[in-house]
Amino acid sequence: MTERTRKKTRPAATRPRRKPAARTVVDNSLQQLQAEIDQKVVQLTESNRQLKRKIFDLYTIFEISRNFNAVLKFQTLLDSFIFTCLGQVGASRGAVFLRRDATTDKLHLVMAKGSGSIPAENIGIDPQSRLLTYLAGLNRPVPVGDLISDACTPEELTILGDFQSGLAVPLIYQTRLIGLLLLADKISGRQYTMDDIEFLSILANQIAVAIENARLYEGEKMAAMQLRNLQEQLLQSERLAALGEMSAKIAHEVNNPLGIIKNYLLLVRRTAEEKPEAIKHVAVVEQEIDRIAGIVRQLLDVHRPRPPIFSRVNLTLVIGEVLALMERPLSSNSIEVRTVFAENLPDVLGEPDNLKQVFLNLVINARDAMPDGGSLTIATTFDEDWVRTTLCDTGPGISPEIQPRIFDPFFTTKEPGQGTGLGLSVCYGIIKYHNGSISFRNTEQGGCFEILLPTVKKGVERDAGN
Ligand SMILES: Nc1ncnc2c1ncn2[C@@H]1O[C@H](COP(=O)(O)OP(=O)(O)OP(=O)(O)O)[C@@H](O)[C@H]1O
Ligand SMILES: [Mg+2]
Structure with a gap:
């Protein structure tokens, strides 16, 4: 064997390792590729997650909108x-x-x-x-x-x-x-x-x-409601004005013959002095005539033909006088009165006697509404333009069906002979010509009347504007 041939047939272990080196390179590139793929997968998973979240968000937004x-x-x-x-x-x-x-x-x-x-x-x-x-x-x-x-x-x-x-x-x-x-x-x-x-x-x-x-x-919705309320108020005041005017006319007509009857009754009383039975009958007739005269007076109050004469009125005093007058009837009906009067209540412009009549009617109504006792709370509050008085009782309140009629003359739910149904229409008439308002609402405790009257300042401003 020549040297050359020997060289050729050198054992494998002594030959240069070319093949394993190439494999390493391939392995490395594979690993790198794998890493890149892994990275891409991570990126894609993240993008997928983000996409899913976006779709979810968009879907949520769509649903929510x-x-x-x-x-x-x-x-x-x-x-x-x-x-x-x-x-x-x-x-x-x-x-x-x-x-x-x-x-x-x-x-x-x-x-x-x-x-x-x-x-x-x-x-x-x-x-x-x-x-x-x-x-x-x-x-x-x-x-x-x-x-x-x-x-x-x-x-x-x-x-x-x-x-x-x-x-x-x-x-x-x-x-x-x-x-x-x-x-x-x-x-x-x-x-x-x-x-x-x-x-x-x-x-x-x-x-x-x-x-x-x-x-x-x-x-x-609010504007429509306000319009409806206004229309109702207008209708109510037109109806009441017409009713009031008619009642006042009738009252006026009844007043004259009533005066004549009373005068003649005096004559009858004189001629019947000797007959006690006749005197008793005359007394009954007189009593009933007085009742009619009372009704006529109230009817004339519903509609005011004459211009009112206003002065400064302190409502705390007016209400105080009414309560003093009603003290016995209220306490004998076991009705407790609570007053929550505002300090320094501004005066209103009005006719004191007529305003007294209003509060008297309302207190009497409250008493009638609580035959088994209860409580009546009268409160006053105010702002620059208005004095607000509320009278709230613990009675049964008023059913919504009859509420629109309570201010009508002769509307009553009381037994015949117990009420004429004029009290609230008189109140309405008086408050109207004081340029105020009166309204009723049921509360959890019972019934509540609210009266708004212009303060002196507002009244003066209004008159100056006219
Ligand atoms: N505080 C109240 N609680 C419940 N119902 C009331 C109250 N005030 C008034 N009412 C109802 O309103 C109706 C009308 O009241 P209004 O004062 O006009 O007449 P009246 O009290 O029946 O008779 P009167 O002419 O003697 O006052 C009453 O019959 C009653 O049904
Ligand atoms: Mg009454």
């Missing part, structure tokens, strides 16, 4: 909005700030849910402030921490302070900021994610539209 649009009741709408926000992003607390009514532009707390302190209800924030103008411009949720600065008003700082590590979500309708949702930190302690922010942003737009819809609906 459908519900929002169907809910026209304001409170229910806000309730489900806050609950959805808290549930969906896991916030520990949420508060919504909106305009409470048409009288104010400021945003006030209207609803808060969750644990922890609730912002003060009476603090209002101005939607034109720098903070809210900035938020309106951004039109997306912002971490509250980014908003707290020296440029905030003290009110804003107080409110934002409660939500320091949370989110502020502007509620924007068209281009106008109509409200603000503040969310506190997450229950989990984690940060808010982009998904959360996106979700809240879409939901905020939906709720802003739904809020405006509900507002519009409630506004229209």
Whole structure:
């Protein structure tokens, strides 16, 4: 064997290892590929998770908006909005700030849910402030921490302070900021994610539209109700005016022959002096005639042909006099009287005797409504324009069916001979020409009459305006 041949046939162990090196390279690339695939799988799983969450969010938003649009009741709408926000992003607390009514532009707390302190209800924030103008411009949720600065008003700082590590979500309708949702930190302690922010942003737009819809609906409902009330009041006063006028005319006609009958009765009494039986009969006739005269007097009060002569009247004194007069009849019926008189009650302009008549009628009615005893609470309150008096008893109240008729002349539920049904129509007539109002409502305890009379200041202003 030559050297060359020997070299050729060198044992395998001494030959250079070319093949295993190549395998390592392949192995390495495979491993790398595997790692890349693994990484891709992780990425895809994450994207898939995010996609699923997005689909879920979108589905939730779709469902919620459908519900929002169907809910026209304001409170229910806000309730489900806050609950959805808290549930969906896991916030520990949420508060919504909106305009409470048409009288104010400021945003006030209207609803808060969750644990922890609730912002003060009476603090209002101005939607034109720098903070809210900035938020309106951004039109997306912002971490509250980014908003707290020296440029905030003290009110804003107080409110934002409660939500320091949370989110502020502007509620924007068209281009106008109509409200603000503040969310506190997450229950989990984690940060808010982009998904959360996106979700809240879409939901905020939906709720802003739904809020405006509900507002519009409630506004229209209120306007329709006010219109109906006004129409009813108008009808009632027209009907009462017509009835009153007719009663007054009849009363006027009855008054004259009544005077004549009374005079002749005096003559009859004189001629019958010798006959005790006849005198007894004359007394009965006189008594009944006095009763008719009383009714006629009341009827004339229902409708006032003559202009009233007003003076300053202190209602606390007037009511006090009526109660003094009624002390015995009330206590003998086991009726306890409670008075809650406002201090420094402003005077009203009126005819004291007629106003006394009103309160007397109402107290007598209350007594009649509580034959087995009870209590009567008379309270006065006032503001710049009106003095309000309420007389609330613990009687049975008045059934809704007959309530529209109680101010009608001759409407009574009392036994024949017990009541003429003129008391309340007299009250109505008197209060009307005092430019006030009288109304009745049932309460849990019984019946409650409310009288509103203009204060002297309001009366003078009105007269000056005429
Ligand atoms: N406080 C009250 N609680 C319950 N029902 C009342 C009350 N006040 C008035 N009413 C009802 O209203 C009706 C009308 O009252 P109103 O004072 O006009 O007439 P009246 O009391 O029946 O008779 P009168 O002419 O003697 O006053 C009463 O018959 C009664 O049914
Ligand atoms: Mg009465």
